Amino acid sequence: MRHSLLVSWRNITRNKKRFFLTLIAIIIGVVVMTGMLIAKETTSETLDYYEKLYAGSADYWIESNNHTFEENRLDWLQDREEFKKGISTLLKQGFVEIDGLSKAQSSVRFSGVSSFDNGLFELPVKEGDVTKEGLIITENAASLWNKELGDDITFSDMGTLKITAIVHEGSMLSSPQTLEEANYVHSRVMVPLDVLQEWSGLDGRISSYRFETAEGQSDEIFAAYQEELAASDMFVQQVVIDDRQNNDLEGLYWTFDIIAILSVFISGFIAFNMIYTNIMERRKEFAVMKSLGYTNGGVYRLVLQEIGLLAIIGTVIALPLGVAFGGYFQELLMGAIATQNITYELEILSPIITAAVIGLIFPFAAAAFPVYQAGKTPVLEAMSNQSAVRQRSRKTNIFRVVFGVVFTGIGLIDDVIAFLFLFLGLVLLYPVFMNGLQKLVSPLFKLLFQYPGEQALRSVKQFKNRNGNTSAMLAIGVSLALFMSAALESLPDGMEDDIRSTFGGDMIVQKETPWQEEEVEDIKASDGTENAQRFADIPSITWETNDGDAREFSIMSFSGHAHEQDIFRVTEETDKSDTLPGLYLGERALNEWDGEVGEVITLNTPAGASDFYVKGTVQTAHYTGYAAFAEDAMLASSLNWPEPFQLAISLDNEANSFQLQNYLWENYGDEISSISTASQNAEASVSALEGMNELMQGLLLLIIALSAIGISNTLLMNTIERTKELGVMRAIGFTKSQIKRMILAEGLIIGLTGVIVGTAYGILVIYLNSQSEMAQDLLRFSVPWVSLILAISSGILFSLAASWLPSAAASRVKVKDAISYD
């Protein structure tokens, strides 16, 4: 075994340069893939972790449609057999007394809890003791208020408490990072329930009760609780871990997947080139082995062992580098998408296992065809040095073009999967594009490179499939880079427009108690207010996807006709009517549910478990479409939520926003839960996108760099395969520099074609997405000129740089090799 491995090692390292390039390709592919898998897994696990911390061991919670209820109304629950333990929570608005803070900036949201140490929730401790009753604040609040553990904090018209613990930001407690952010985000702190009840004069009242049962969650018990609370202002919900309303990361995960697949694909292609050339060079050797008694299987085993060795070395080197890259990338990613300091642990185990498996398998996949060829090496033909005539090539080309056209046609359909077919079509049609473009650019090449340029145009045709595939990889990289740039350029505008057009006004104010008619009239009468309208936002409605997974979202109410709303736009609607109450689902919610418009969905609402008829689907910026919308008439009749707590305000002029916010804090501050404006929402979304912009560009640059390694590898293979030809050229008159110019021109043709086709496809993809119903108005058709110039210049520079090594190698070809006898 040791000897056999030693022989394999000698074989794979026979050509050191090629071995090194192939290893680099495998390493980069596995590193990028590992990094992407780590980023995806860690982000997803971190968000889940924070949700789980919030949920703790609780199975259910009970709330009221009237903000608070009497604690003693839960006696029936505590008497039940399965009841294990519970915790009461009171939510209340307040203001911290810190010099220099405005009313809005000093806004605090209290969670008064009945027990700090019962395991029903967990807090990510930074310092102090979270089980000790006292004041718990987050690290952002501590920094903003300049307070430390043990310091006293006074709250206006309430009292003073000592800080007993400081925790990291999380789902349960979080605070703004900056004073600017503090203008529209309150700080959430935790205090003992009895203290808060006393401070707020709400003795014996709580907002919610979270509890754990001996049997966990069960449909039977849940139904029993719902029955118990039917026809009251109280309702029960199962605790569901679902953060989709706050995070829309599916698109991001999809991008990670695409980058990982693309990097492995390009690496696989480079490995294919190397293995194929290696095997072609060793045809004679295989023929001799077969003449000495080796079977096809024996040759397969020999070559597979070499590939295995290569895969193992590449993967073993790549995995630690991938973990390091993943860690660095995760840090950048969190900095870009998180609005708070989030502590996380890298999820490396499953990404490492997946990357190791793929890293070990993909070189074999890349080698499948060459290995098959190696086994089939005809003894006499190979030993007499004849090359097989490729009879199939013309037929293959016709099939390639036909399939290319069909796949491109499919790719024009407005669908995510069809999108992939567009790129498959690109790869298949690439030789056609390459031929056409070569004809176009040939005068330029002849002018720039003279006769070596003319030769290069011919040489590129000599290995047209390999060169075409290499160039196609670059084209895909460039087109994705352009598309991402266009998306990231137009998304902020599209997103801002989307937020503004479906926000429902300029400002939404939520109160702890329902908005009364006279309060609405008062606000309408205030300076700068154009209109104010109440609506409901019923939180934590639980339901199940068609696959049986538990989910949670909000139902928002609207008045008037569905087609005249300013909080959503109807994108699909059924003409059919039903006796069941109807509602509209946001697009993400409909996708997640996996049902169709016109079907019936069961929701657990404050009115209990109820069936609803899905009348249509809507596009909205609220909860990025992960919500449902119901006519306000249904609030009382079907949803047991008679009073609205939200108020949507339209302003005469947006400049009056600050003035109105001050008015609201001054007059309704004690009861306001939150104030959010369309501008602030748009700004927050846009700044998150800007953070992503650089990250994505960096990643795509990596893909283009990997494509450049592919070009280098391909040219090196081309050079190795025509050593004799290059030698003859040198013998009959080409100087070294002419050979160099020829190879550089070849690299430039491959690169330039990749850039031109990539640009054309990039613009096509941008256009298709701007017309896509899925993207709505988020993506507009715009050519990202800066990125386009960058793509063209970097594509050309990368190609030239990538051609340098092969051109130097080609110019060093020994002339004598050409005329030595075989």
Next chain:
Amino acid sequence: MIQAENVTKEFTVGKEVTSILKGVDLTIKEGEFVAIMGPSGSGKSTLLQLLGGLDVPTSGGVKLEGTALQKKNEKQRTIIRRKKIGFIFQNYQLLPTLTVLENIAFPLHADGKKVDPKEIEKLLQAVDLEGYERRFPHELSGGQQQRVAIARALIHQPAILLADEPTGNLDRERSSDILDIISNLHQKRGQTVVMVTHDMFAAGYADRILLFKDGIIETEVRREDEDYAAFLTRFMA
């Protein structure tokens, strides 16, 4: 015209140094047709490479029209080659992606010169390849490919034609055709021809035959020498 003075050539494989040429002295006059013969490994092809400036001697020197090739760098030697030397190889060594016409014109293009269609036509006539201009090498027989190689070697009207086993892959009939062409062109154009061969029939076309053995010229015979016929007969037998 061509002068080799005490030329040696050594190759190092691993730690082993092999001496291929062990002090060759040779003078070839302008317009002479010289055949170099000898067994495999005797150093005849190596000498031809040194005469053509494809390589440089380990010691000694090669002069071409008075220019010491070993003192020129690779680029200068290439330029000398493309202006003054035409090469014919045993395996034709045509460029597979070029047509017959493009293969023939390659040395001129490499030198940045334009192709004179009349000159091409004349050459094609001389090598009997009219009508084959647009064919690719793989569409030609071995003899036809070698004729293309001859045309390519002559297109830039070199003063010297170096041929390394030009008939090595051909049967007697085709060899005879090729040698007739080389001989006719040599006579018409007055070019100096140096041909490496192991075939006495081919060597019979030369004015002078050098017999190589173990890296040195063991013996030589001229057409005008009395024992020339006997020499040929002895080898042919």
